[in-house]
Amino acid sequence: MARETIKTYDDVLESIRAFNGALEHGRRLREQIRFFQTWYYVPELDAVGPGKFIRFKGLTGLEYIREHSELGGRVVEPVLSKWFTSLEEDSPEAIWVKQKVGRLLGLYGKTANGGSRFYAPRGWGLRGQTQASQSTILQSDKELNTVS
DSSP states (O other), X not given: OOOOBXXXXXXXXXXXXXXXXXXXXXXXXXXXXXXXXXXEEETTTTEEEEHHHHTBTTOOHHHHHHHHHHHOSTTHHHHHTTTEEEOOTTSHHHHHHHHHHHHHHHTTTOOXXXXXXXXXXXXXXXXXXXXXXXXXXXXXXXXXOSBO
């Protein structure tokens, strides 16, 4: 079954809301989260979601579980690249998003895939954060045990 991909940034926001809601109630989806390799951060929700899930409009957790082997992951980046850019490894933004993913997965006793890549909206950065919040948010990779 061909699924409709997202068309707008609002679709992205709704997909990330749906993913995070589905995680709370879906044991089988939680079992899959360690396999997601591309993670997208949206500051509007202060939330993350995996590209393989959020690129589809209206996808539910149960539908993902039923169809994930048919959804394919190779077309994630072209669909989401309209709004997102890859974060440079070890940049403050990448470390921050990696920590965000680590905290989410840690709620379910999981860690991120070692080959994970992290994305944020074009033009987003931590520059808007206050100095105090940056020091609280950022930790060195050595201190970050939840994401390998």
